[in-house]
Amino acid sequence: MAQTREDATPLRLFWLTTLSMVLILSQSLMAHARGAPESFAELAERISPAVVNITTSTTVAGRTGPQGIVPEGSPFEDFFREFQDRNGDQSPRRSSALGSGFVISEDGFIVTNNHVIEGADEIQIEFFEGFELPATLVGTDPNTDIALLKVEADNALKYVNFGDSNKARVGDWVMAMGNPLGQGFSVSAGIVSARNRALSGTYDDYIQTDAAINRGNSGGPLFNMDGEVIGVNTAILSPNGGSIGIGFSMASNVVTRVVDQLKEFGETRRGWLGVRIQDVTEDVAEALGLSEAKGALVSDVPEGPAMEGGMQAGDVIVSFDGVDVEDTRQLVRTVANTPVGKTVRVMVNRDGTTQTLKITLGRREEAESSVPASLEAPADEPQEMETMGLTLSPLTEDLREELSVPAGVDGLAVMSVDEASEAFEKGVRAGDVITEAGQTAVASVSDLEDRVAEAREEGRKSILLLVRRGGDPRFVALGLQED
Structure with missing residues (x-):
């Protein structure tokens, strides 16, 4: 039976009303999902009193004229004095700079950037309400560009809190x-x-x-x-x-x-492990027989906490204090954020097996310059070897002196590198010294030949070399050539 216009009208109104409600609800859910505020005014009004302007003043030495050009009492002395006078005042002058900051406690601690106040003689804080106060410097950390200031106020100051x-x-x-x-x-x-x-x-x-x-x-x-x-x-x-x-x-x-x-x-105190590390790349992971390219590869262990805890060059740090290590950047930050003096468990992969070391962290700021670990000196073997695009020779006394290799460091000197080789592409250059192959010390051509043969017998497509340049070590994985 045909539906009349009168019968259709209520149904149409029902569907239109339903559709409108769905659209309104959908828009409301979308706005909630975005977290988009209708206005920032209320938030700005609430937190503005804790934000401050910072003005710094620095004394800058005045320009100096041609002093010392003529001897005292010379007839030209007056001429040069007049020249200086014409070129402006030579006395020290004041230089100012502007920046921002924010109050983090009611008793007047203020956070800003280190570069805002660096070198300042005077620091003046202007508050949102219009009053000003002088600030003193509590401490700085150039590594993160953070500085902490302090003002003394008669009343409690408005402040803001840190979030996660x-x-x-x-x-x-x-x-x-x-x-x-x-x-x-x-x-x-x-x-x-x-x-x-x-x-x-x-x-x-x-x-x-x-x-x-x-x-x-x-x-x-x-x-x-x-x-x-x-x-x-x-x-x-x-x-x-x-x-x-x-x-x-x-x-x-x-x-x-x-x-x-x-x-x-009044200063930072960061944890210090005491190792030189590099990322585990795909080819390094293959050379070490690792299932994935994760962790931090230890290229050197100078005297320090890690050496005392039994860590060795060639270890791959896979976990630090219960936290899985993804790469070197993450490890450095994790170690730095760990309290000085804490004994932590460090899990390493060594020769295909997992070991857990206990290491008591030192303080990075107090760490002395690293000294490369010495190797036992083998007998000289003055012969050359060409492999993987490299021409290698054991370190003779003449080569050691020519390449400025310190006593106690032994290995194979890189005499030349084929520019079309993988070694050249990965940064190996003449003058480098290879001290390990397959995570074993090498001091002679036969040592390297043995390590290459072992890697091939194990079915590896590449071998890991420890290359030193100017005392700085790094691992390089090179593909093994077919016989």
Whole structure:
């Protein structure tokens, strides 16, 4: 039976109403998933009082004239004095710089970048409410570009708390605050563009953001939507000096450890293992018979905690203090964040088997310069060998002197390298010294021949060489040539 217009109207209204409710609910869920606020105004108003502008003053030596050109009492002395006077005042002058920071405690501790206050004679803090206070320097850490300041105020100061930067996800909303280009308090918003960025430092763990960061924002905070500091704005990537949406903030989980140590000791105290390490590449993993390219390969063990704990060159560190080791960068940061003096369990892969070592960490800042471990000196064997694109010769006294190889270091000197070879591609050069092959010391051509033969018998496609250049060791895996 045909449906009348009157009968269809309620049904149409029902479906339209249902569809509208679905669209509204869908939009609400999408907004909630994005975490997109309708406005940043309430958050900015709540946390602005804890953000500060920093002005520093530095005494710069005045320019010096042509002093010493003529002897005292010379008839030309007056002429040169007039020349100096015409070229301006030669007395010391004051230079100022601007930056940002934020208060982390009601009693006046302030965090900023080290480069903001480095070399400053005076540090002045301007607060959001308009008053100013002088600051004293508590301590700095150039490695992470963090500095801790202290002001004395009559009343409790408004402050902000650190958040957990590890919870920040790519795509989360963030807000940066500071003093860009000396314009005063300013707010910019964006998202987390990337995590775990490294620029140039050993302990780098930067959050990348597209929130506008410019000169003068250095040392200012990067907030999450809960008003917690998850980063300290430090650097920008820009061809013109202005923001192009690529800014970097040192992650709060790095900053908090530094701040705690600066507050307690006035300096950093990082753990020190005492090894030279390199990443485990695919070819190195194959040469060592490892199932995957993970961990940190120990290339040298000078005197220090690791040597005392029984670690050896050629060990692959796979776990440190219960944390799996992915690569060298992660290991360095993990060790640095471990308390000095703590005895930790370090799991290593050695000759295909797993061993656990107990090592008591030293303090990195106090570590003396490394001294390469010496090897037992074998008898001379003055003959050359050509293999894997390398021309090799045992170290004679003449070669040792020519290559400046210290006493106690023995091996095969690289006389020449075929530029078309894999060895040349991987950076081996004439003048290098090969001290180990297959994780066994070599001092003669026959030693190397034996190691190559063993690797082939075990079915390996490459062999691991320990190459030293100027005292610095590194492992290189080279493919074995067919007979």
